[in-house]
Amino acid sequence: MLYELLMPFADFGFMRRALMGCIAISLSAAPLGVFMLLRRMTLVGDALSHAILPGVAVGYLLSGMSLVAMGAGGFIAGLAVALLSGLVSQRTALKEDASFAGFYLGSLALGVTLVSVRGSNADLLHVLFGSVLAIDGASLLQIGAICSFSLLALAVIFRALVIASFDITFLRVGAGRWQLPVHVLFLGLVVLNLVAGFQVLGTLMSVGLLVLPATCARFWSNSLSGLIAIAVITGILSSLIGLEWSFYAHLPAGPAIVLTAALAFCFSVCFGRCGGIFRA
Template sequence: MIYHFLIEPFIDYGFMRRALVACLALSISTAPLGIFLLLRRMSLVGDALSHAILPGVAVGYLLAGMSLIAMGIGGFVAGVLVALISGLVSSRTNLKEDASFAGFYLGSLALGVTLISLRGSSVDLLHLLFGSILAVDSQATLFVGVIASVTLLILAGLYRGLVMETFDRSFLQVNNRFAPHLIHGVFLALLVLNLVAGFQILGTLMSVGLMMLPAVSARCWAKTLPGAMLIAVICGLLSAWFGLAWSFAAALPAGPAIVLTASVGFFISILFGSRSGLVRSLCRGWITTSKGIK
């Protein structure tokens, strides 16, 4: 039964194999980014940027149709612009960065939906918002693979600086005035780049799910940063595999099934995680109360 559920669909059907490979590549690159977003208290920024890329995707769609390159470039440019403008607004006004992102991403989402509606059908809109992972072709798989590889290489090169900028920004700024801004900018560019890759698979509304849910789950188990990254990657890989298998067996939409599987892992981690196990905390409180009554 396990073979028929978890293995056979990926052996018998090429579209399932391509979807799995694309999801695995995306999980490997987005999970570490999700961990850094958590550590920086920027969890909702990823969600905001995933919506902010939609106007650029829509412009690419209007100019070139369902062109992977055109929509990818448009989405990347739109995401970077929103990130830069939001940072500028938060630094020049009394608005916090999260409030600035919220204002711009809501406007971006509405603008993107409006632009797509001018020319596209409801099917095209659903494709861009929720993805069509089972329709991923070899070109899209290669596109995601290249982005994942570039992301891992840049993260490896900037790892020490990124960790220092996350935990002790002032120390890094004393030694190099421009380093924190440069590292932060590169990090946001990588974030947008991976969201652009994710929208090809899971759509603009679901792409952040595979980035944040495994990362949050990992934080419930790991005590070190490398351990959290490893667990987050494993959670992402398992979510993609089980989600695709589950969607195939039950005839469910694949993208939401993957994110829902990651959500199940998140709830399990909250309940039983070694660092934030709710069940263990409740049991400990019940035992303490019982001893106090006696």
Template sequence: MTHAFFDAFIAFGFMRRSLVACLALSLSITPLGVFLLLRRMSLAGDALSHAVLPGVAVGYLLCGMSLLAMGAGGFIVGLLVALLSGWVSTTTSLPEDASFAGFYLSSLALGVTLVSLRGSGVDLLHLLFGSLLAVDNSSLMFIGVIASATLLILGWGYRALVTEAFDAPFLQVRSRHLPRLIHALFLGLLVMNLVAGFQILGTLMTVGLMMLPAIAARCWANRLPWMLALAVVIGMVSALLGLIWSWYQSLPAGPAIVLTATFFFFVSVLFGTEKGIFPLVKRVKPTR
């Protein structure tokens, strides 16, 4: 029974590469989803995932299906959009989510237009939904480097990121510009991981793997370390089960993974002990 469950990964190298890529991405992108959730910026991840599309499209038009060119273009444009959105929200009375929405819609339209100039419908689908089962060694190396760098930076700046998310005025006491620098660092990590994710899940599906495990983890945990660990576990399990489901049911791999994460999301919303509608274990309020 166990052999049949993992038969696809045992027999085919492309399935093993796809699994390793998803596990590595889950390890780095789901903690970022937790921080986005705590910052009340859940939809910002969706906006930035579309914002990288023009840069990816420019890299594609200039160098073809070059991972380095598309990745560099996506990172530059995504970070530019994030910084411009923050600048607009600080210099006008518009909230940050409104400026993100404006840039996100413009970026999506521009990216699709650029790809359509020289590409085909297949190329556009590849950029929007990824090609998980076509992951090669260079893509694995690219994702592994980004995941490793993200974990190192998160470990190094964990306390600062937590403080900026919960108590930014405290950091302003130490330095006026420190909260902005930490916020820019966080947005840079976010864009970097979205660029890594577009190669395997596309710009539309990557945000699903980022946010759904994070929201599910919040329904079960109230402490940040547990929330981060649980989000990573849910992301990895979703990747494994989604790949198996896609193999045996002949489904697109990326959407199957996101749908599996959606299942965990609904179960958590219904039965989560912290935020669930029908919590499996009711919390007992301490008596004074």
């Protein structure tokens, strides 16, 4: 029984690389997802996952299926949308969520158009939905470098993020000059993780391992450390089970991973010990 469960990873290198990539993303993206949940920014993450598409498309037009070029373009585009949305919300009466919605819808349409200009439907599907089983050694190293940097940067701003999540007034009064840099760096880390996730799950579903594990954790713990630990574990288990499921049921791997995380969310909503429907 145990051999049957581990057989795909023992016998096939592409399955091991896919799992390692998903684990790396879970380790760095899940803690960011927890802070996005606490700051009520989960839909911002979804908007940013679409916003990186034009940059990915420009990288594709310039260099073909070069993950470095596409990742760099996606990071620049996502960060630009985040900064522009914040600027518009500050200078106008429009709220930040509405500003993000306007920019990300335009970005999504522009990205799909740019990819379609030069590429085929297969290229468009690869960009939108990823190809987790096609991760090679170079891609895995890039994902690992991004996730390692993200964890180090998160450690630097961790205390400020905790304060911003629970007492934004204190941050504004006690260290007002740090509020904007911390927020911008946090958004930058979110975009960076979405860029890493796009290589695995595509631009449309890269937000899955960012948001879903964090929302699951909310139903199982009320402490910050517990939320982060449960979110990371949920992301890793969703990746493992999703890859197993896709292998034996002949399903696309990326959607299987996100669907597994979504099923974990539904289970948590129903039976979570911290506010679950049947445990309230």
